[in-house]
Amino acid sequence: MLGKNAKLFFGVSMCVLIAAIVLATWGFPKIVQSQINKNLRLENSSAMFEKWRVMPIPLTFKVYVFNVINAEDVNEGAKPILNEIGPYVYKEYREKRILGYGENDTIRYMLKKTFYFDKEASGNLTQDDDVTVINYTYLAALLTVHELMPSAVGLVNSALGSFFTNLTDPFLRVKTRDLFFDGIFLNCAGENSALSLVCGKIKSDKPPNMRLTEDGNGFYFSMFNHLNTTESGPYNMVRGTENIQELGHIVAYNDLTTMRQWGDPYCGQLNGSDGSIFPPMNLGPPERVYIYEPEICRSLYISLVGERNIFNISAYLYEMDESALASKLYNPDNKCFCKKNWSANHDGCLLMGLLNLGPCKGAPALASLPHFYLGSEELLEYFDGGLSPNKDKHESYAYLDATTGVVLKGAQRLQFNIELRNMKAVPQLENVLTGVFPMMWIEEGAEIPADLREELHQAHTLLGYVEAVRWALLGLAILLCVAAAACVSRAGLSPCKRHHSSVSFILRPGNNFDVNKGQ
Numbered sequence: 001m002l003g004k005n006a007k008l009f010f011g012v013s014m015c016v017l018i019a020a021i022v023l024a025t026w027g028f029p030k031i032v033q034s035q036i037n038k039n040l041r042l043e044n045s046s047a048m049f050e051k052w053r054v055m056p057i058p059l060t061f062k063v064y065v066f067n068v069i070n071a072e073d074v075n076e077g078a079k080p081i082l083n084e085i086g087p088y089v090y091k092e093y094r095e096k097r098i099l100g101y102g103e104n105d106t107i108r109y110m111l112k113k114t115f116y117f118d119k120e121a122s123g124n125l126t127q128d129d130d131v132t133v134i135n136y137t138y139l140a141a142l143l144t145v146h147e148l149m150p151s152a153v154g155l156v157n158s159a160l161g162s163f164f165t166n167l168t169d170p171f172l173r174v175k176t177r178d179l180f181f182d183g184i185f186l187n188c189a190g191e192n193s194a195l196s197l198v199c200g201k202i203k204s205d206k207p208p209n210m211r212l213t214e215d216g217n218g219f220y221f222s223m224f225n226h227l228n229t230t231e232s233g234p235y236n237m238v239r240g241t242e243n244i245q246e247l248g249h250i251v252a253y254n255d256l257t258t259m260r261q262w263g264d265p266y267c268g269q270l271n272g273s274d275g276s277i278f279p280p281m282n283l284g285p286p287e288r289v290y291i292y293e294p295e296i297c298r299s300l301y302i303s304l305v306g307e308r309n310i311f312n313i314s315a316y317l318y319e320m321d322e323s324a325l326a327s328k329l330y331n332p333d334n335k336c337f338c339k340k341n342w343s344a345n346h347d348g349c350l351l352m353g354l355l356n357l358g359p360c361k362g363a364p365a366l367a368s369l370p371h372f373y374l375g376s377e378e379l380l381e382y383f384d385g386g387l388s389p390n391k392d393k394h395e396s397y398a399y400l401d402a403t404t405g406v407v408l409k410g411a412q413r414l415q416f417n418i419e420l421r422n423m424k425a426v427p428q429l430e431n432v433l434t435g436v437f438p439m440m441w442i443e444e445g446a447e448i449p450a451d452l453r454e455e456l457h458q459a460h461t462l463l464g465y466v467e468a469v470r471w472a473l474l475g476l477a478i479l480l481c482v483a484a485a486a487c488v489s490r491a492g493l494s495p496c497k498r499h500h501s502s503v504s505f506i507l508r509p510g511n512n513f514d515v516n517k518g519q
Ligand SMILES: *[C@@H]1O[C@H](CO)[C@@H](O)[C@H](O)[C@H]1NC(C)=O
Pocket: 043, 044, 045
């Protein structure tokens, strides 16, 4: 009887083992992953949805301005000396207005950012500080005219005298408040044909940085006002209910699935997410993750650096590397970003570390990493001091949770520049040296809020337990099997066998016969 039991025991334990193996290698991870996916994907019942819709804590938006110390000397042909002032810290709130669900598993929304000056974080810097920076609007107007009709530059410049007040040099003395948000007044009220030409062009082009005054007689120029409380979009983003690996991908912006600005299907690709959401990492961390930034009309990628521990949570660190803004010689893929000549000395993007924003903004502007980090040495040689690229201060990076892909901490940094060009026909520019002149750089930083961090921490702990249980189960099943196997094999030998045989001896018909015989 026990022999049968031993076999049964063995059989059952084999079944348990197989079940445990299936559970441990396939079932548990599957269950856990589907639970994670359920919490991540964008549907109104998921745990992340509200946090994705309204960011629970604001991003930190920091602005650093390049104050020109020796403006008078630069006018006479000296190399500029810069003095970085900052950070001016703003809180950036982000909120999405859901328009509905779209085809192909997408959600449609408008994005609204709101900025508030953060006095405490800005220390002794105030919005009323006076700075001297490169005069962006002035140079942009001249460079635009120069590109269209080089011979008309001198003429237009004198007309600009009434558009700009006190036109003495290519620098702008301004309060930071006006430069960043409130706006610098540009006067269009005047009887001047060149002036009405310039103003008419601005009115028809409607560049985002130019805000028409209420009476319609002029404009306010500012760097960031158009970002404040103005909705951008609509964005179409993949919700990940069908394929979680597609979660967060932006498939259309302004109802377009590619950007037209670069005039090239490759450079126009919308790749990746808005940087706030990524797919989970269960298939292992991807080598690159893409971020689409409508402000610069580009998809950029950050590359995997390695595994790191941050806030006591295991994470993958991604950093932007030099190939992103590389010259076309170094990264031929970038050549379609080099449509236009931005410089008297350089075609397209011969220099490392610059992105021509002309096609994107409809005005001459150049983006780079702060202090020309990862850029060409040549860019730094133009200055007599004030720039010192530094990895820690100037790179862009993100720490993504190793399981869920949630952003634990990240910073995106970008510098805005314009070319200061020597133009003999323009008295204000006849002696200056030609070079790429930085105006300011910004950092948008995010960190996961403490409560969410705690939640993730608990989830990781729980996952640790689940993992332990999974292996313990497998271990137990194996032990059980070994025990059963031992029992079965011993059934043919000692204690088990003796027991076994004595029992069968008693119950064997022959025994009865023997017993009867004995009687
Ligand atoms: C949740 O989404 C569904 C569509 O998937 C919609 O019908 C429903 O009204 C939404 N519920 C809320 C509370 O928004």
